[in-house]
Amino acid sequence: MxxxxxxxxxxxxxxxxxxxxGHGIVMSAWARAVNQxxxxxxxxxxxxxxxxxSRITGYIDMHTMNTTHGRALTFATGVKMARPDLNVFVxxxxxxxxAIGGNHFIxxxxxNIDMTVVLMNNNIYGMTGGQFSPMTPFGKKATTCPYGSIxxxxxxxxxxxxxxxxxxxxxxxFHAKHLTDMIVAGFNHKGFSIIEAVxxxxxxxxxxxxxxxxxxxxxxxxxxxxxxxxxxxxSDEEKANKIPxxxxxxxxxxxxxxxxYEKLVERVxxxxx
Amino acid sequence: MxxxxxxxxxxxxxxxxxxLCVHLCPKNVFDRAKDGxxxxxxxxxxxxxxxxxxxxxxxxxxxxxKEGE
Ligand SMILES: Cc1ncc(C[n+]2csc(CCOP(=O)(O)OP(=O)(O)O)c2C)c(N)n1
Ligand code: SF4
Ligand code: SF4
Ligand code: SF4
Numbered sequence: 001m002x003x004x005x006x007x008x009x010x011x012x013x014x015x016x017x018x019x020x021x022g023h024g025i026v027m028s029a030w031a032r033a034v035n036q037x038x039x040x041x042x043x044x045x046x047x048x049x050x051x052x053x054s055r056i057t058g059y060i061d062m063h064t065m066n067t068t069h070g071r072a073l074t075f076a077t078g079v080k081m082a083r084p085d086l087n088v089f090v091x092x093x094x095x096x097x098x099a100i101g102g103n104h105f106i107x108x109x110x111x112n113i114d115m116t117v118v119l120m121n122n123n124i125y126g127m128t129g130g131q132f133s134p135m136t137p138f139g140k141k142a143t144t145c146p147y148g149s150i151x152x153x154x155x156x157x158x159x160x161x162x163x164x165x166x167x168x169x170x171x172x173x174f175h176a177k178h179l180t181d182m183i184v185a186g187f188n189h190k191g192f193s194i195i196e197a198v199x200x201x202x203x204x205x206x207x208x209x210x211x212x213x214x215x216x217x218x219x220x221x222x223x224x225x226x227x228x229x230x231x232x233x234x235s236d237e238e239k240a241n242k243i244p245x246x247x248x249x250x251x252x253x254x255x256x257x258x259x260x261y262e263k264l265v266e267r268v269x270x271x272x273x
Numbered sequence: 274m275x276x277x278x279x280x281x282x283x284x285x286x287x288x289x290x291x292x293l294c295v296h297l298c299p300k301n302v303f304d305r306a307k308d309g310x311x312x313x314x315x316x317x318x319x320x321x322x323x324x325x326x327x328x329x330x331x332x333x334x335x336x337x338x339k340e341g342e
Contacts, residue, residue, distance in 0.1 A: 001332045013287055013332060020291030024330025176327040215296040218328070 005031040008041055010061045016052075020214025022199030022221075023053050025173040026120050027060075029197070030089075033183035044087045047076045049101060052127045053093035053120035053199070062089075070101025073108040076115055084258035087187070088115040094135035095125040098154050102134065109163035109192055113257035116187045117194040119156060122201035130204030141208040156196050161249045166191035168249040172198035174222040175245060185247060191256050198225060198243070278339045279321045281313035287333035294325035294334050 001009065008031050017023050034044070044062040048054035050069035057064040063086075067075045076090045097105050097119045108117075124142060125131040132142035134154045141148055160168045167189040171179035179197055186193030200206070200217035211217045228246035231239065281302055283294075290309030299322060304314040311334065313319075325334040 002326070002335065014289070015331070017330065019289035019330075020293055021330055024332070025328055028327070028329070028332060173328070214291045214293055218293060218296070 005035040008034050008061055009059055012059060015059055016055055018201075018203045020200070020202050020217070021052070021126075022122060022173040022201070022214075022217070023056065023120055025176055026053075026118065026179065026197045026199055027056055029171075029173075029176050029179040030056075030118060030183055032180040033187065036180065036184055037187055039087060043085070044089065045076075045079055045083075046089045046091065047072050047079065048091040049093070049096035050127070051093035051096045051125070052201070053122070054091060054096055056091045056120075070096050070099070070104065072096065073101065073104045073117070077108065077111075077113055080113055080115055080258060081261065084114070084262070090115055090117040092117065092119050093126070093133075094119065094121040094123060094156070095131075095133040098134045098156060098159070106159070106163040109160050109165035109194070111257050112164070112166050112191045112254050114190055115192060116183065117192070118183065119194060119196050120199045121156065121196050122199045122205060123153075124201050124205040126201040126204045130201075130208060140205075142205075143208075156194075157248050160194050164254075165194050165249065166251040166254045167193035167247070169194070169247045170196040170198065170225075170243065170245045172221050172225040172245060173200060174218055175225060178245065182245075182247070189250065189252075191251075191254060198245075277321060279316060279319040280335075280337045280339055281316040281319050281325075282335045282337075283311045283313055284333040284335075285310055287331050289331050291330065293328050293330070297324050297328050299324065 041062045046057050046060045046062045047065045048057040049072040057066045072090050072092050076088050080088050123136050130142050131144040132149050136149050137153050139148045157168050157170050169182040171182045182195045186195045202214045206212045225245045226242045228244040231244035288310040294311050295303040300318040302315050302319050303311045306312050
């Protein structure tokens with residue numbers, strides 16, 4: 001491992017992720033972002049829920065919490081309220097973040113508490129063997145929809161935008177440098193930042209959907225993910241199988257939760273300590 | 274200006290033989306061993322683009338510019 005970012009890891013590789021699992025690429029992109037930002041790891045907290053994606057906190061050497069399924073954002077909110085001076089990273093999966101944790105997700109977006117969330121989207125419940133998630137695309141197969149999903153799926157970025165998140169971005173494991181840039185930009189934004197990292201699960205998703213080979217999953221992601229500026233110029237027909245990557249929403253003048261709380265305390269206490 | 278040259282290393286015991294580096298390298302630097310693990314067979318062709326490092330999920334490929342050449 002490169003010495004520049006080796007310091008952000010416990011020395012316990014290999015990780016549990018399967019061969020070619022996109023989550024390792026997300027972890028590497030994140031480490032580059034932290035290195036670029038020059039963060040002191042003792043001033044950082046990394047919090048995750050449950051899932052293959054959430055196992056990431058087992059490898060990161062910061063203050064870490066591997067919490068309960070869907071609840072990473074609630075623990076993170078508690079940490080940030082108690083210690084607003086710390087930098088908080090949250091890692092979640094599409095299942096963890098938008099299914100069982102969906103309600104926490106929308107309220108964290110609306111509340112605008114300063115933290116950086118990386119949602120590792122592999123379109124499936126990877127860890128438990130491949131049940132469909134709210135982000136499994138229409139028609140794709142999972143153990144719980146062996147004939148193809150008839151659910152319309154969530155677009156996490158649109159969901160976050162609608163719920164009022166002040167920084168929403170998307171990137172993917174093919175555009176790994178761009179993913180690092182999005183994490184850096186999200187970190188530098190004061191408020192709730194969410195970055196969807198389009199990842200891959202060759203085992204629980206790919207095997208059921210014609211792409212058991214991680215190289216094919218990578219090629220598909222490369223095809224599908226298009227820079228927002230180029231995406232916006234496409235016709236509706238061309239847009240059908242593409243998704244935009246880049247910063248999708250940024251609002252700089254919304255009140256941030258911990259700052260508002262501090263002001264509230266001062267106001268209620270009349271400025272007295 | 275002299276052409277830059279690079280060291281390309283794969284930490285074999287961490288390699289899970291996913292083939293991503295082999296697939297994505299624009300200069301075909303890697304071969305695969307019998308067990309599928311990546312072997313940097315033609316490091317002299319490496320242009321230092323970093324693609325292999327960026328896309329290895331297992332942190333086991335590293336390229337470094339050779340000094341003093
Ligand atoms: C309360 C609770 N319900 C269900 C589970 C079982 N469970 C573990 S991981 C998981 C899904 C994880 O999916 P996702 O967040 O998409 O992560 P991935 O494994 O795909 O990275 C489920 C349902 C659990 N651990 N706890
Ligand atoms: S099951 Fe899927 S998400 Fe989980 S480690 Fe394997 S490839 Fe990755
Ligand atoms: S740095 Fe680029 S050219 Fe060199 S081995 Fe890696 S992918 Fe190939
Ligand atoms: S990308 Fe990494 S794990 Fe995959 S074959 Fe190359 S060196 Fe091995």
